[in-house]
Amino acid sequence: MSEVETQNKRKQLYKSNTPLLMQGNEACAWGALAAGCMFFGGYPITPSTEIAEMLARYLPQIGGHFIQMEDEIASIASVIGASVAGAKSMTATSGPGFSLMQENLGYAYMAEVPCVVVNVQRGGPSTGLPTKVAQGEMMQAKWGTHGDYFPIVLVPSSVKECFDLTIRAFNLSEKFRSPVVVLSDEVLGHMREIVSLPPQDELEIITCTRPNEPPEWYRHFEITPDYLSPMASFGEGYRFHLTGLTHDEYGFPTSKQKEIVDKLEKLRLKTARHIDEIADVRLDLMDDAHIMVLAYGSTARAARQAIRIARKKRFKVGMVQPLTIWPFPDDIVGRLLEKVDLVIVPELNQGQIIGEVKRLCQRHIKIVGLNRFDGELITPAQIVDKIKEERP
Amino acid sequence: MDQMSNVTHKYLRPKKSFPNVWCPGCGIGIAMGAMIRAIDGLGLDKNQVAVVSGIGCTARIPVYLDFNTLHTTHGRPLAFATGVKLANPKMKVIVVSGDGDLLAIGGNHFIHAARRNMDITCILVNNYIYGMTGGQYSPTTPFKKLSSTGPYGMIEQSFDPAELARTAGATFVARGTVFHASQLSRLMSQAINRHGFSFVEVISNCHTQYGRLNREGSAVKMIQWQKDHAVPVSVAAKKTPEELEDKFITGVLYEQEKPGYVEEYQKIIDRFSRESTESMVRVTES
Numbered sequence: 001m002s003e004v005e006t007q008n009k010r011k012q013l014y015k016s017n018t019p020l021l022m023q024g025n026e027a028c029a030w031g032a033l034a035a036g037c038m039f040f041g042g043y044p045i046t047p048s049t050e051i052a053e054m055l056a057r058y059l060p061q062i063g064g065h066f067i068q069m070e071d072e073i074a075s076i077a078s079v080i081g082a083s084v085a086g087a088k089s090m091t092a093t094s095g096p097g098f099s100l101m102q103e104n105l106g107y108a109y110m111a112e113v114p115c116v117v118v119n120v121q122r123g124g125p126s127t128g129l130p131t132k133v134a135q136g137e138m139m140q141a142k143w144g145t146h147g148d149y150f151p152i153v154l155v156p157s158s159v160k161e162c163f164d165l166t167i168r169a170f171n172l173s174e175k176f177r178s179p180v181v182v183l184s185d186e187v188l189g190h191m192r193e194i195v196s197l198p199p200q201d202e203l204e205i206i207t208c209t210r211p212n213e214p215p216e217w218y219r220h221f222e223i224t225p226d227y228l229s230p231m232a233s234f235g236e237g238y239r240f241h242l243t244g245l246t247h248d249e250y251g252f253p254t255s256k257q258k259e260i261v262d263k264l265e266k267l268r269l270k271t272a273r274h275i276d277e278i279a280d281v282r283l284d285l286m287d288d289a290h291i292m293v294l295a296y297g298s299t300a301r302a303a304r305q306a307i308r309i310a311r312k313k314r315f316k317v318g319m320v321q322p323l324t325i326w327p328f329p330d331d332i333v334g335r336l337l338e339k340v341d342l343v344i345v346p347e348l349n350q351g352q353i354i355g356e357v358k359r360l361c362q363r364h365i366k367i368v369g370l371n372r373f374d375g376e377l378i379t380p381a382q383i384v385d386k387i388k389e390e391r392p
Numbered sequence: 393m394d395q396m397s398n399v400t401h402k403y404l405r406p407k408k409s410f411p412n413v414w415c416p417g418c419g420i421g422i423a424m425g426a427m428i429r430a431i432d433g434l435g436l437d438k439n440q441v442a443v444v445s446g447i448g449c450t451a452r453i454p455v456y457l458d459f460n461t462l463h464t465t466h467g468r469p470l471a472f473a474t475g476v477k478l479a480n481p482k483m484k485v486i487v488v489s490g491d492g493d494l495l496a497i498g499g500n501h502f503i504h505a506a507r508r509n510m511d512i513t514c515i516l517v518n519n520y521i522y523g524m525t526g527g528q529y530s531p532t533t534p535f536k537k538l539s540s541t542g543p544y545g546m547i548e549q550s551f552d553p554a555e556l557a558r559t560a561g562a563t564f565v566a567r568g569t570v571f572h573a574s575q576l577s578r579l580m581s582q583a584i585n586r587h588g589f590s591f592v593e594v595i596s597n598c599h600t601q602y603g604r605l606n607r608e609g610s611a612v613k614m615i616q617w618q619k620d621h622a623v624p625v626s627v628a629a630k631k632t633p634e635e636l637e638d639k640f641i642t643g644v645l646y647e648q649e650k651p652g653y654v655e656e657y658q659k660i661i662d663r664f665s666r667e668s669t670e671s672m673v674r675v676t677e678s
Contacts, residue, residue, distance in 0.1 A: 001665055012668060039479050061664040065478040065657060070504040074471035077464065077501075081475025084462060085442070085483065089475070107465050234460035235480045237439045241405075241455055243463035250407075252455060 001063025006038075009062040016199040024162040024188035025092075027195060028118050029054035031166030032090055034203055037116075038064035039089040041078030043071055043097060046130045047186040048120035051092035072097035076104040076117065083108075083115045084242060086233030088170055088207075090116035095124045098137060098144070105179055106145030107244045109267065111251075112221065112229070114173035114208060118166065118182045120189040121297075123375050132375030133186040135297050135348040141181045142326050148264060150271045152278055153181045153326035157300040159193040165323065171206040172278065176270055177231055183325065185348070187298040187377060215239065219249040223262060227270035271327055280323040281332045285311065289318030291387060292340040294333070294357055296322055299346050299378050306383035315387055325353065334360045344386055346370040346378045366390065403428045403438070405458050413452050417611025419570035419596030423517050424453050426573050426594075427486070430580035442485045444473040446498060449524050449598075450490035450517040467497030470505040473512050481654045484584060487514045492522045495531040495551050506560035509588040511652040514562075515580065516553055516591070519598035527601030538605040557591040558646045564590035565646040569618040570597065572642065582644065588652035595622070595640065 001009070014034060022030070029051050032040070040059060042052040056066040064087070069075040075091045082089040093101065098119045108115055123129025124136045137144075141153045152172050154165040162184060169180040211218050211230040220240040222229040232238035245253040246260050254260065271278060285307055286292070295303035300321045310317045320336060322329050337343070337360055345354040351369045358367055370386045372378045404410075414420050431441060441459040445451035447466035454461035460483070464472045469487045477485045494502050494516050505512060521539060522528040529539035529546055532553065536545045558565045564586045568576035576594060583590035597603065597614035608614055625643035628636060 001661055005665065009664065039475065041475060060657070060660045063661050063665075067474065067478060069471060069474070070500050073468060074474075074501055074504070077468045077471030078475035078478070080464075081444070081462070081472035081477075082479035083475070084472075085476040085479035087479035089479070104465055104468065233480075234442050234462075234476060235439060235483050239438060239458055239460055241461045241463065243455070244465055245463070 006063045011200065013058060013061060014197070014200055016197045019194045019196050021192050021194055022159060023050060023190055023192050024156070024159045024184055025050035025120065025190065026054055027159045027162035028092065028166045028182070028184065029058070030197065031163040032116070032170070033058060033062070034197075034200060035167040035170035036088045036205055036207070037090050037170065038062075038087040039079065039082035040066045040091060041069050041075045041082065041089070042091045043069055043075045043093070045072070045094045045097045047122055047189050048092040048094045048118065050189070051118060051120075072100040073104060076101040076108075079115045080104060080108050080113050083113050084234055086235065088114070088174070090118065090170075092118040092120065094120050094122050094130075095128060095137060096126070098140065102144040106147065106149065108179045109145070109149040109151065110244050111242045112177040113179070113242075114177050115179050116166065116169045116173055116182065117179060118184055121183060121185040123373070129375045131186065133298060133348060133377060134373060134375070135183070135185060135299065135352070137183060138325060138349065138352040141183055148268070150268050151181060151326050152176065152178060152271060152324070153183055154323060155183045155296045155325045156188060156323070157297055157321065159188070159191065160195050161323070162188060163195065163197065167203060167205070171204065174206050174208040176228065176274070177208060178270070183297065185298050211238065220251045221247065221249045221263070221266070223249060223266055227266050227273055275327055275331075278324055278327060279329040279332060281329050282321040282323060284319040284321070286318035286320065286336060289316050290340055291315060291317040291342045291344070291391065292320055292336060293317060293344045293346065293383060294320045294322075294353070295346050296325055296353065297348075299348060302378050302380045303346060303383055306380040306387075309380060309384050310387050313384075315391065317387060328356045330360055333357065337361050337365075338363070341365045342390055343367040344370055344383065344390070346383055346386075348372055348378065399432050400425050400428045403432065403458050404456055410456070412456060414449060415600045417597070417599055418449070419519065419594070419615070420450050420453065420517055422570040422573050423450075423515070423576065423594045423596060424456070426577040427488070427515065427580050428457070429577045430584055433577070433581050434585060436484055440483050442473070442476050442483050443488060444469045444476060444485065445488045446493040448490040448493045448522070450488055451493055453488045467493055468501060469493070470498065470501040470512065470514065474505060474510055477511055477654065478657070481511075481658070485512045486584065487512055489514065489516055490523070491516065491518045491520065491532040491553070492530040495553060495556070499531070503556070503560040506557050506562040506589045506591070508653045509561060509563055509650055511587055511589070511654045513580075513583045513586075513590045513592070515583075515594060517594045517596045518553060519596040519602060521598050521602040523598045523601050527605055537602070539602070540605065554591070554593045554645050561589065562591045562646070563588040563648045563650050564644070566591070566644045567593045567595065567640065567642050569595040569622050569642060571615045571618040572622065575642070579644065587655060588650055
């Protein structure tokens with residue numbers, strides 16, 4: 001199928017400005033299709049399977065490929081392979097599968113291969129609670145594979161955000177030539193909301209810069225002033241080498257100290273130097289707040305309602321919701337922490353992101369967690385009660 | 393001989409990565425040369441060839457070759473190659489792998505790529521041992537043979553890789569040796585030229601690890617062993633099982649016509665090329 005034909009088919013498939021009732025998982029799949037995803041390699045796992053089912057149905061209709069691999073290790077491997085050969089690629093999984101993917105994710109960080117991984121979180125560790133919600137992989141998404149690397153991880157909190165952040169994940173992965181993880185969860189994946197999708201031509205779609213020099217000059221990992229290198233794909237005449245070994249700018253293995261340091265610094269700086277562009281934090285009623293609720297994912301839904309209830313009871317409370325959780329928005333959260341004297345961090349785990357808040361806080365203020373890990377959501381009432389308890 | 397090396401030079405990366413990592417006398421270089429001559433003979437465009445490998449001595453082949461090369465994680469080259477092939481079905485995708493990489497850590501991917509009849513050529517350089525890590529036993533180490541992790545002799549049974557490929561669904565299975573370099577090149581050429589999953593097992597030597605531990609002598613002696621123990625398919629047909637007991641059969645062992653994965657998937661895409669796609673509204677209504 002030609003590129004034009006693919007575009008036409010995609011237009012036929014995509015209905016904008018019509019209110020549609022859809023699941024978070026479906027919204028991820030539509031986001032992927034809208035962003036130009038042409039390859040999905042996956043393995044069935046609750047509660048993410050609907051994403052695979054949707055793309056199995058629609059990708060061949062636009063000339064793309066879906067394949068169900070033999071396990072999650074193979075899934076992410078096929079996704080990386082497809083991306084190297086020029087297709088925007090993704091996979092979707094849940095906790096156990098995300099664990100299996102870690103080694104090859106490390107490969108993609110090292111070899112700077114763009115791809116998107118949606119992790120629809122369920123209760124862990126191990127098989128845990130396959131059909132129940134959790135936010136247990138906040139730290140795994142940051143530290144899951146070995147060595148130093150600097151991942152980009154997005155956390156949606158509504159069906160519409162599942163759509164938006166999947167597109168953003170593709171855009172960031174292309175721009176920064178890096179895997180981008182979307183941490184959804186069981187509740188978001190399976191809940192349905194009415195969503196009206198924006199027209200396709202209003203969506204911002206980014207594709208990685210292509211090299212314009214002749215192949216013999218091309219360096220696949222060129223260190224540029226902004227640390228972002230243009231990317232060629234297999235089959236375009238550039239014939240480069242990719243490896244998970246530490247490599248030089250051409251991609252050939254190296255053990256020269258300077259080249260090693262340059263490579264690892266590039267991996268750090270390409271996100272560190274663009275953190276303002278990557279960071280995405282939503283603030284609610286923070287202007288005059290003395291109490292901060294920092295919440296993300298499906299927990300943010302309860303928190304948003306909780307701060308409104310608490311405001312009616314005269315608590316000066318506001319909310320901070322990082323939509324980009326890694327790299328953690330240090331500057332924004334750090335500045336806000338200077339204005340408050342109580343922070344509540346509700347999480348569906350035993351306390352993961354609260355550690356980041358404590359790390360950033362220079363003053364001696366109270367930072368308390370509200371943790372639930374019984375497979376159910378935190379309710380607005382629980383958050384309001386926590387505020388009352390801490391500020392009687 | 394001069395002509396032969398001129399052919400290989402065209403496909404090597406001049407700037408980087410020589411001298412190679414292999415021990416003097418290693419069979420992997422011969423296998424690589426055979427592969428280059430096969431590709432040259434088929435007249436393939438360098439830009440449309442991808443060579444994918446995992447980890448190990450054999451997996452170092454791609455870095456020397458002037459194709460699209462992908463050196464991946466241990467055991468996973470077939471899974472990576474599957475993605476490459478599907479994203480760019482026009483490309484010839486060749487996987488080079490060792491016995492540990494392909495059959496131990498990558499065993500699952502191997503049988504499933506064969507079962508799917510994925511359009512990939514898989515070349516296994518079988519030297520019966522883990523060379524790079526220092527001589528540990530692999531799924532092909534023969535019974536009773538010594539290895540650094542089997543110092544009292546191998547007590548596990550070994551895989552017959554060609555038989556495994558056939559049973560799993562490969563539609564072309566061949567075996568050659570690094571002694572019979574010209575034949576090896578022809579077998580690889582046939583394999584690369586096919587649709588579906590084609591598999592070539594290359595019997596090679598690791599005199600540094602396997603040979604040293606099992607007192608099988610120098611590289612020359614080990615390659616001589618290949619000559620003495622290889623029996624072509626046509627000759628083997630006339631021999632009794634007793635006569636073939638310590639021998640191995642070389643040549644095209646199995647061939648079958650079956651549609652490859654890419655071709656079957658393309659049929660689905662073509663169907664939608666003709667028909668109009670379903671719209672999103674229909675889906676949510678259903």
